[in-house]
Amino acid sequence: EVQLVESGGGLVQPGQSLRLSCTASGFMFGDHDLSWVRQAPGKGPEWVSFIRRKAYGGTTEYAASVRGRFTMSRDDSKSIAYLQMNSLKTEDTAVYYCAKRWGGFGPLFDYWGQGALVSVSS
Amino acid sequence: DIVMTQSPLSLSVTPGQPASISCKSSQSLLHRDGKTYLYWYLQKPGHSPQLLIYEASSRFSGVPDRFSGSGSGTDFTLKISRVEAEDAGVYYCVQGIQLPWTFGPGTKVDI
Numbered sequence: 001e002v003q004l005v006e007s008g009g010g011l012v013q014p015g016q017s018l019r020l021s022c023t024a025s026g027f028m029f030g031d032h033d034l035s036w037v038r039q040a041p042g043k044g045p046e047w048v049s050f051i052r053r054k055a056y057g058g059t060t061e062y063a064a065s066v067r068g069r070f071t072m073s074r075d076d077s078k079s080i081a082y083l084q085m086n087s088l089k090t091e092d093t094a095v096y097y098c099a100k101r102w103g104g105f106g107p108l109f110d111y112w113g114q115g116a117l118v119s120v121s122s
Numbered sequence: 123d124i125v126m127t128q129s130p131l132s133l134s135v136t137p138g139q140p141a142s143i144s145c146k147s148s149q150s151l152l153h154r155d156g157k158t159y160l161y162w163y164l165q166k167p168g169h170s171p172q173l174l175i176y177e178a179s180s181r182f183s184g185v186p187d188r189f190s191g192s193g194s195g196t197d198f199t200l201k202i203s204r205v206e207a208e209d210a211g212v213y214y215c216v217q218g219i220q221l222p223w224t225f226g227p228g229t230k231v232d233i
Contacts, residue, residue, distance in 0.1 A: 037171075044214055045163075045171060047223040063222045097170055106159040106218015110182070112170035 002026035002111045004098045009116030016088055020116055022081040022098030029079035030054060033101040035109065036072060036083050038094035038118075047107060048096070049083065066092075088120045124149050124217050126226035134232045135205045143229045145198040145215035151178070152195055152219075159218035162191055162200045165228075166211040174213075175200065207233050 008020040022034065033056070036048040049072040050061045060072050071084040081098060096116050099109035125148040135141045151160045162175040173182045175191035178198060188203040202209055212228040 044212075044228045045165075045216075045225050047216075047225070050221075061221050102173075104176070105153070105157070106176075107161055107216050107223040108173065108176050108218070109171075110173060112172070115170060 002100070004100060004111055004113035006096060006098050006113040006116035009096065009118045011119045011121065012088055013122050014088060014090055014120055016120075017084070017086045018088060018118060020083040020085065020096055020098075020118070022083075022113060024079045024081070024098075024100070027100070029074075030076040032103075034072075034074065034081045035099045035101065035107065036081075037097045037099055037107075037109075037112075038092075039097070039115075040091075040094040043094075045097075046094070051081065085118070088118075090120050090122075092118060093120050094118060123222055124151075124220060124224050126215055126217055126224050128213075128215060128226040128229050130229060131227060132230045132232070135202075137207055137233060138204050141202040141205050141209075141231060143200045143213055143215075143231075145193075145200070145226055147196045147198075147217050149219075150195045151198075151217050158194060160191075160193070160198050161216045161218060162189075163214045163216065164209070164211050165214065166208075169211075171214065205231075205233060209233060 003025045005023045035050045051072045069087045074081045098113040100111045102110035129144045158178040160178040163171040165171040179191045210233045215226040
C-alpha cells in the first residue's frame with residue numbers, strides 16, 4: 001500500500017524556519033517525481049515545489065512565492081522528501097501536502113499525504 | 123502565470139441527477155505533443171485531493187465511469203452523469219502545460 005506521511009509542521013514566528021518531511025512507502029521512491037502542494041485555510045490548493053527523480057537530474061522547480069526561501073530535496077536511500085522553509089511569512093500558513101507524481105507530464109498526482117499544518121504567526 | 127477559472131463556484135445536486143462544471147484557462151493547454159494538460163481533482167471534506175481526470179478526458183484508474191472530462195484549448199467541462207452522495211466535495215481543475223501549475227478556485231458540490 002502506497003503511503004505518504006508528512007511531518008514537521010508546527011507554529012513558528014515570522015522569519016523563522018521549519019523543515020517538513022515526507023516519508024514514503026509502498027512504491028519505488030527513486031522512480032518517481034514528487035511535489036509539495038499547500039492549501040491555506042479555506043482556500044484552494046497552490047503548487048509549491050517539484051523535484052524530479054534522479055534519472056532526470058533530480059532538479060527542482062518552485063513557485064515564485066517561495067523561490068529563494070524554500071528548498072526541496074530528496075533522500076532516495078531513506079524514501080524521504082524534504083521541504084526546508086526559511087524566512088517564513090504569515091502568508092505561508094497552510095496545510096502542506098506531499099504528492100507523488102504517477103508519471104507523464106504536469107500535476108498528475110496519484111497519491112497525496114494527509115498534510116502537515118504550518119502556522120506562521122507572531 | 124496561467125489563470126484558471128471555474129463556474130459555477132457552488133452547485134447543489136439531487137442524487138441521480140447529472141452535474142456539470144466548467145473550467146477555463148487564460149491560455150491554451152494544448153501542448154505541441156498533441157496532448158492537453160488539464161486535470162480534475164476532487165477534495166472530499168477533511169481529505170486530500172484525489173485525481174479524477176488527466177489530460178482533459180482520461181479517467182484515472184479506479185474512478186467511476188459516471189465521471190467524464192471533455193474540452194480543448196481553453197474550455198473544459200467535467201460531467202457527472204448521475205451524482206451520488208459520495209461525490210460531495212470541492213472540484214478543482216488544474217493546468218499542467220507550464221509552471222507554475224495553477225489551480226482553479228474550486229466548485230463546491232453539495233448533494
